[in-house]
Structures are given as structure tokens and as C-alpha cells.
Amino acid sequence: MISSELLTDLLAPFGDGPIEPMAQARLQALMDAVPVALMEFRLQDGRLTLLAANAAARRMPGLGAVRNPGADASEVFDLLAGTALMDQLEGVARIGAPLECRQVVRELGRLLLAWDLSARRVTHDCIVVTVRDASEAETLRAALAASEQALEEVRRELREQTEVFNTMESLARTGHWRRIEDPGETVLLWSPGLCDIAGFEQQEWVDPERAVSGIVPEDRHVFDRARQPGTGLDVEYRWRRPDGEVRWMRSRVRRTLPRDGVQVVMGVVQDVTDEHRAAEQLREQLLFIQRIASRIPGFIYEYRLHSDGTTSVQYISEAVREFMGVEPHEVTADHGVLLLRVVPEDLPHVQRTAITSVRKLVPWQCEYRVRMDDGSIRWHMTNAIPHREPDGSVVSHGFTMDITDRKRAAQEIERLAFYDALTGLPNRRLLLDRLQRSIAACQRTKALGALLFIDLDNFKDLNDTLGHDVGDQLLAQVATRLVGCVREADTVARFGGDEFVVMLETLAPDLQDAATQAETVAEKLLASLNQPFELDGAQHYSTPSIGITLFGDERLSVDELLKRADLAMYQAK
Incomplete structure (x- = not known):
């Protein structure tokens, strides 16, 4: 292929006289054989007009009046008429500075033309313009740019998702790890969240020995058991951070099926120290309540009327065994066993006043008689205060005491008085x-x-x-x-x-x-x-x-x- 520079040199005049017709014909044939679109323009009266064009130019899609010598450059490059190209070509004719550019026209996202265009002045008022079709290159470039943009978007989304995931791990005090085992080596990867709760600096690759270095020795057997194949159960153990603080961890381990000789073991670890502390506080509070309940002259209970109309006794103190002759677990399983102890003549009053208290959310106080296992009759008094829970259920916390001696004393006082x-x-x-x-x-x-x-x-x-x-x-x-x-x-x-x-x-x-x-x-x-x-x-x-x-x-x-x-x-x- 003949370069545009060589063609320009060929078109340059050898002397002051015109080119001989034979030489001109040969030169035209030579230009028509060039697969690059060649066009000659002259700047006359402030207008660029077409002098000649080779066969490649006449076949070039997108060129307008290229077959009409004397046509204005804006008519030849009609698809680019509204661009800066016209001024640039006139500048080449006036100043003589060569022009190299790519012109791309799209309509509704569809590529209309893509040209690599160059222009050089050959005489004081003439320029030669070469045009090469760059549609394929432009399509590949656009596709590459779109792929790079899509790849960057995927990378951005991945960064955002990774950031969100890491943030969620941090908020949940959770982390995860992966151990990839193949015949050649074993690689252990830790998430940032796991490094954080373990007290390690942020790192992706962790030495396997260091990964278990913080487990308290007394709990090591628990962790090792969870690592055995086929377990996949939650295990809890204590972890000593590098700063000496001991935290409770809950972990679950799972193995994936080997693939191509590669075995992947994954685990999720959660810091549950706060949960353990709350559970311990709850145990201490419950123990405190049980100690108090065992020393007061009566039994305490929690009665719940659920939003669906069902009822249950969720807690009752051990003293119910002494005062009612029933076991606490019997009451929590079926609190109807308490009503069986109430003297039948008093039962309607007990039920009526209890229902009124729960429905109207007013304090309940009721005196009634119960029959013990030995057949003796005892007087009881129950006080309860109901309140409504956010879920719509009503909870009553009550206290029952034996008032038999008080009743007898009152009867004796009445007898002596009347x-x-x-x-x-x-x-x-x-x-x-x-x-x-x-x-x-x-x-x-x-x-x-x-x-x-x-x-x-x-x-x-x-x-x-x-x-x-x-x-x-x-x-x-x-x-x-x-x-x-x-x-x-x-x-x-x-x-x-x-x-x-x-x-x-x-x-x-x-x-x-x-x-x-x-x-x-x-x-x-x-x-x-x-x-x-x-x-x-x-x-x-x-x-x-x-x-x-x-x-x-x-x-x-x-x-x-x-x-x-x-x-x-x-x-x-």
C-alpha cells in the first residue's frame, strides 16, 4: 500500500509547466489502484472545492458529492458538515500544518461512520485528503471501552458489596474463614471481620498454627471435635486475644465436596461474649429471685393470657409444693391443677374475679379456701397485678400466701366480740x-x-x-x-x-x-x-x-x- 506521504510527493509538480497528459493518466491510474480514499481540494475565494478523487474515494460509503468535481468540501463530507472538520481542512490549506484525526458519527447509538482522516497541503492553495475506513477498529474500541466500563462497574459493585459485607460482619461481631487443601499446600484465608474479633491485624492469609493459638487450652477439645468431618454443629469456646482479653466465640464448620482433588473447609465465627454475659446476669437474677421466693411465706408466679386466648403459667416458685401440694413443673405444664385444689364453693368467685382483673387490667385480690392432701382446709389469699405486653398478651405477676391463722384469729375476735x-x-x-x-x-x-x-x-x-x-x-x-x-x-x-x-x-x-x-x-x-x-x-x-x-x-x-x-x-x- 502506498502511503499518503508518497502520494502527496507524486502529486507535487516537477516544474512550472503542467503535467503531461500521458503522465497524468498514468498517475490517475496509479491513484485509482490505491485502496485508500484520496481527494484533492483547492481553496478558492474562501471555499474548499473538490478537484479530483480516486476510485476508493468514489466507493467510500458516507462521502457525499465525491463524484462531482467542483463540489464544496461540506457537500463531500456532508455527514460531518456541522463539525469542526471544515475549519480544520481550511486551516491546512492556509497554514500548511498537516492534519491527522479520527472522525466518528453515531446516530441513536448506531455507528454511521468511523474514518481515520489525514490532510496535507501540496501547493499553496491545494490539499490532499486521505480517508481510511476505521469502522471495525472503532467497533472494537467501543466494545473494549464498554467491556472495560462494565468490568469497572462490576469491580465497583464488588467493592461496595465487600464493604457492606465487611460492615455487616463488624456490626454482627462475626467473621468467616476458608481453608483450601490440595495435595501441594494448604491455604487459610480470614475475613476482616474475623481478624477484628480475634484481635489480629487485618490480613487475608493466616498461618494455620496462629489461627488456633488464641483458643483457651481447656476448650481446645471442643473446637477440634467441631472440625471433624460431618459434624457441622455450633460449638462455643473461649478465645484469648493478643491483648489478654478472653472472649466467647461460637463457630460452625462445614466441609464441601472435594473437586479436582481440592478440599475446601469453611467456618463462621461469632463473638457471643455479650450474650454469655447477659445469660450469666439472667442466671444471677433468677437465682436471686429464687432465693427470695424460698424465704417469703408464700409462692410467686407469672400468669400469661396470650393474644390468641390461650393461657399459661410460665413461672411458679418452689413454695407451691408446700402451699398447694403440687410440683412446680406440674403447674407450668397444666395450671389447671391449682384450681382442682380450690374448694368447689369458692371456685366460681375465684375464676370470676381473676378474669375481671385480666380483662380490665386492675389489681386482683381474692381470699379462698383450698383442700390439702390430708383433707384439711386452708385459707389462701392471692394478690396479682396485670399489665399488657407489646404483643397484646396480658401478664399477671402474683403472690399467694396462707392466711389460715389470720382467718382463725379474726373468727376468734368476732366470736369474743359478738x-x-x-x-x-x-x-x-x-x-x-x-x-x-x-x-x-x-x-x-x-x-x-x-x-x-x-x-x-x-x-x-x-x-x-x-x-x-x-x-x-x-x-x-x-x-x-x-x-x-x-x-x-x-x-x-x-x-x-x-x-x-x-x-x-x-x-x-x-x-x-x-x-x-x-x-x-x-x-x-x-x-x-x-x-x-x-x-x-x-x-x-x-x-x-x-x-x-x-x-x-x-x-x-x-x-x-x-x-x-x-x-x-x-x-x-
Whole structure:
């Protein structure tokens, strides 16, 4: 191929005269044989016009009026008319500085032309332009640039993913390693995250001996067992960092299937020191709670009403064994065993109040009876405070204690305050309270009631002659007979000394009928008390005097009623 420089020299004039026609024809044939597009332009009146073009130029796709001598350069290079090429070619004609460039035109991403273009001045007003098709080279260059750009994008994404992965490892206090084994050598690779939690400087290649140097000797067997083929289980061991700090590590090891004689072993390591510390704190707190629970007079528990309506007891202290006769694990498995201990009469109240507490989130306090294994009845009191969890469930923390002794003491206090110690009958205070309530009830129901005031004749002589013990025996037997003669709803009270009061309620609303009912009871009492009493092995007769007064037909005070009954009794004497 003839270079553009040689062609330019050939076209240069040998003298002042024109080139001979024969030589011109030969030169034209020579130019047409050149596979490079050659064109000659002249700068005339400020315009570059085409003088001649060889066959390669006429065949060159993308050249416009190349077959029209005298055409303007902008018409020849019509696809480049709007570029700086026209000014550059005019500059070659005026100044004589050669031009070497590549012109590329694309439309909608499609390559229209790619030329390697050169221009040289051959006379003071003529230039020769050579054009070579560079489409293939430009396509390869563009493809190479696109591949390099795609490769750089992949590298960038890989860097970003690696950075994200390393950051995630750092945040999770986790790392990973790979050991590649082949017959020739073994290579151990550590991730940055693993180097960080192990306390090593950042490095990819780690010596196998150094990789296990931090494992506490007492835990080395645990790690070695995990490395055995086919395990792949989580193992935990302690690791001593170069700075002396001991951390807990959790590791999982897995082997891949050998490929081409290469065995790859991979592992993930996580720093779980904080988890171990939290677990230890939780164990200490639980031990503290258990110690407290074992020393308080009762048992504590945690009851949960789940959002799906199911219930469970997730914790109950060991004291439930003593207080309820059941094992803690039995309660956590099925807390219904506790309800089986509750006395059936008290169970509805316990369930109703417990459900109300959980639904309304109000504190719960309930007193109830439980039956123990030996058949004895004990009083319990449970206090619980419910609260709602974020998941919608309701948790109640409660405490149950035995209040049997307190109940008995309260009953004894009530007995001493409102009952006669000798006869067990209501005393004067309780009688007055019941009489006040009965008067109010009569006003509402329009029913009548009656007071029977009873006095034992000659009781003082009995006390003086036979002694107070015999007198007490008589009073106790009298109380028993009086109770046996009246209804359960009526009241028999010891008013004081040898005086008793019987209060009859809900008598007929008619005054005459009520009086008849009261007299009938009085006769029954007299008949019973006139029977002989067995006192110290001897029979004794005691006659009573009974005074009767009705109430409910008019508003009278308690004192007025008692005075009337007392007066009626003295009239009976």
C-alpha cells in the first residue's frame, strides 16, 4: 500500500509547466489502484472545492458529492458538515500544518461512520485528503471501552458489596474463614471481620498454627471435635486475644465436596461474649429471685393470657409444693391443677374475679379456701397485678400466701366480740345489731316480729347453793333447748346473767296473727325449759318467765322494745 506521504510527493509538480497528459493518466491510474480514499481540494475565494478523487474515494460509503468535481468540501463530507472538520481542512490549506484525526458519527447509538482522516497541503492553495475506513477498529474500541466500563462497574459493585459485607460482619461481631487443601499446600484465608474479633491485624492469609493459638487450652477439645468431618454443629469456646482479653466465640464448620482433588473447609465465627454475659446476669437474677421466693411465706408466679386466648403459667416458685401440694413443673405444664385444689364453693368467685382483673387490667385480690392432701382446709389469699405486653398478651405477676391463722384469729375476735363465751349464743351487742336490722326490714316488708324476754326463776339460789359451775351447766343447757325450739332464721341471744332473748322475724303482718305465732313459740319454750335438767348427775327443775312484745307495727327504738319486753317479763313473773 502506498502511503499518503508518497502520494502527496507524486502529486507535487516537477516544474512550472503542467503535467503531461500521458503522465497524468498514468498517475490517475496509479491513484485509482490505491485502496485508500484520496481527494484533492483547492481553496478558492474562501471555499474548499473538490478537484479530483480516486476510485476508493468514489466507493467510500458516507462521502457525499465525491463524484462531482467542483463540489464544496461540506457537500463531500456532508455527514460531518456541522463539525469542526471544515475549519480544520481550511486551516491546512492556509497554514500548511498537516492534519491527522479520527472522525466518528453515531446516530441513536448506531455507528454511521468511523474514518481515520489525514490532510496535507501540496501547493499553496491545494490539499490532499486521505480517508481510511476505521469502522471495525472503532467497533472494537467501543466494545473494549464498554467491556472495560462494565468490568469497572462490576469491580465497583464488588467493592461496595465487600464493604457492606465487611460492615455487616463488624456490626454482627462475626467473621468467616476458608481453608483450601490440595495435595501441594494448604491455604487459610480470614475475613476482616474475623481478624477484628480475634484481635489480629487485618490480613487475608493466616498461618494455620496462629489461627488456633488464641483458643483457651481447656476448650481446645471442643473446637477440634467441631472440625471433624460431618459434624457441622455450633460449638462455643473461649478465645484469648493478643491483648489478654478472653472472649466467647461460637463457630460452625462445614466441609464441601472435594473437586479436582481440592478440599475446601469453611467456618463462621461469632463473638457471643455479650450474650454469655447477659445469660450469666439472667442466671444471677433468677437465682436471686429464687432465693427470695424460698424465704417469703408464700409462692410467686407469672400468669400469661396470650393474644390468641390461650393461657399459661410460665413461672411458679418452689413454695407451691408446700402451699398447694403440687410440683412446680406440674403447674407450668397444666395450671389447671391449682384450681382442682380450690374448694368447689369458692371456685366460681375465684375464676370470676381473676378474669375481671385480666380483662380490665386492675389489681386482683381474692381470699379462698383450698383442700390439702390430708383433707384439711386452708385459707389462701392471692394478690396479682396485670399489665399488657407489646404483643397484646396480658401478664399477671402474683403472690399467694396462707392466711389460715389470720382467718382463725379474726373468727376468734368476732366470736369474743359478738358471742357469749359460755353458751356460744350471740351476746347483747350482736342482738342489738340484729334487732336494729330487723326493725328496718319490718318497715320495708310490713311483716311483724317479736321479742321474747326470758328470765330463769331462782337462778341466784342455784348459784349460791350448788356453785357457779352447776349454774354454768344450767345456762348452757338452757341455751341448747332454746335454739332447738326456734327456726334457724330466728335469733337466740344471752342478754346477760340468767336472761335470754329470742327474736322472731317474718311473722304474719296482722297484729293478732303475729301475737298468736309468738305465743305458740313461747309455749314451746316453756314446755322445753320445764323439763328437768341433768346437773352433776342430779335432776334439777328450773321455771322460766317469758315476756313478749311485738315490733314492726310502729316505729320504736331498740331500747324501747327491750324495755317493753322486760316489762312484759316481769308481769309474767
